[in-house]
Amino acid sequence: xxxxxxxRRRIVALAxxxxxxxxTAAGAGEYAADRLIHDRIASAAPGLGTDLAVAESGSALWDxxxxxxxxxxxxxxxxxxxxxxxxxVRASLDDVRxxxxxxxxxxxxxxxxxxxxxxxDAVQAAAPSVTVDAVTAQPAAGTLVVALGPGGVAQxxxxxxxxxxxxxxxxVSATVLGRPLPADRLAALTSGLARQxxxxxxLGLRATSVTVTADGLRVRLAGGPSPLRRQ
Numbered sequence: 596x597x598x599x600x601x602x603r604r605r606i607v608a609l610a611x612x613x614x615x616x617x618x619t620a621a622g623a624g625e626y627a628a629d630r631l632i633h634d635r636i637a638s639a640a641p642g643l644g645t646d647l648a649v650a651e652s653g654s655a656l657w658d659x660x661x662x663x664x665x666x667x668x669x670x671x672x673x674x675x676x677x678x679x680x681x682x683x684v685r686a687s688l689d690d691v692r693x694x695x696x697x698x699x700x701x702x703x704x705x706x707x708x709x710x711x712x713x714x715x716d717a718v719q720a721a722a723p724s725v726t727v728d729a730v731t732a733q734p735a736a737g738t739l740v741v742a743l744g745p746g747g748v749a750q751x752x753x754x755x756x757x758x759x760x761x762x763x764x765x766x767v768s769a770t771v772l773g774r775p776l777p778a779d780r781l782a783a784l785t786s787g788l789a790r791q792x793x794x795x796x797x798l799g800l801r802a803t804s805v806t807v808t809a810d811g812l813r814v815r816l817a818g819g820p821s822p823l824r825r826q
Contacts, residue, residue, distance in 0.1 A: 628659040635698060636669065636688075639823040640797035643684060644673035662694035669705075676707050676796060676814070677761060678717050683708040688798070691823070698823040703798045709812035714739055718751075725749070734807045738767055748772055755812055760801030762814055798823075 633649045650668045651658055658664040669686040676682055690701030715730040718741050728742040743749040752767040769776040796802070799821030806813045 628654075628656040631659055632664070632667070635693070635823060636667070638825040639698075642675040642680075642797055643669065643671045644675065644681065646673040647671045659693065662692060664691040664693070665689070667691055674707070676709075678720065679707075679709050679713045679762070679812075680716075682710070682713055686798075700798060700818075700821050700823055702820065703800055703816075703818040705800055705816045707812075707814040707816065708808075708810070709814060711739075711811045714811055715741070718753075730811075732807050732809060732811055734809055737807050739764075739807065739812075749776070755805045755807065757802050757805060761796065762802050762805050762812070 629649075629651075632651065633647070636649055637643065637647055648670045650670075651664060652666040652668075667688040669684065669688065671684045673681040674684040676684065684705055684707050686703060686705035688700045688703050692699050692701075711730045711732060715727045718730070719727040725743045726745070728744065728747045731740045731742070733740060737754060739753045739755070741751040741753060743751060749769070749771045751769045753764040754767050756763050756765055766781065769781050796816060796818075799818035800816040801818060802814055802816050804815045
């Protein structure tokens with residue numbers, strides 16, 4: 596056997612080892628870059644929850660190296676938006692820049708699906724003195740009917756609206772055993788709902804539309820340039 600043949604085999608084996616090492620290092624670097632981006636978004640918008648997933652349009656390692664990300668797609672099914680949660684969020688962040696003292700995002704769009712139960716929880720938190728039995732969406736009317744008390748003896752009909760870029764609710768009617776609720780009791784019951792709108796949304800987002808669906812609410816939001824400050 597030629598002496599050069601074992602030598603060639605050793606060279607090939609060494610090349611394979613070096614290639615495998617490079618691939619492993621690149622994979623580890625990509626994972627670390629992925630985590631850095633994920634953690635930055637999570638710290639800037641903790642309301643997106645522990646189920647947050649972040650997807651880059653290209654290589655995370657390359658994006659981190661040049662400190663600029665053309666687009667990030669976010670998904671979460673246990674987010675909190677304002678006082679509503681858990682809700683499902685699908686969002687896109689454009690022109691994310693990681694350089695400088697404070698990272699920034701050039702613009703954001705999002706769609707939030709709010710289930711009936713999240714609405715019920717928000718009403719319960721706003722009016723802890725009563726029991727929320729159920730929430731029924733009425734898409735055709737654009738309203739939500741909240742059944743209060745044992746067996747839903749009282750009913751509160753709410754209409755979602757937009758106020759200063761946030762989702763608010765207005766009371767359409769309130770009845771107890773089919774009779775209108777007195778004005779003073781209605782005011783006491785719904786005063787907490789007005790305070791629910793005071794909580795700002797993350798990433799500079801503002802609500803642009805709210806729609807009643809068969810399952811609850813669908814909210815669309817948009818935001819312009821905004822810092823990605825740690826919360």
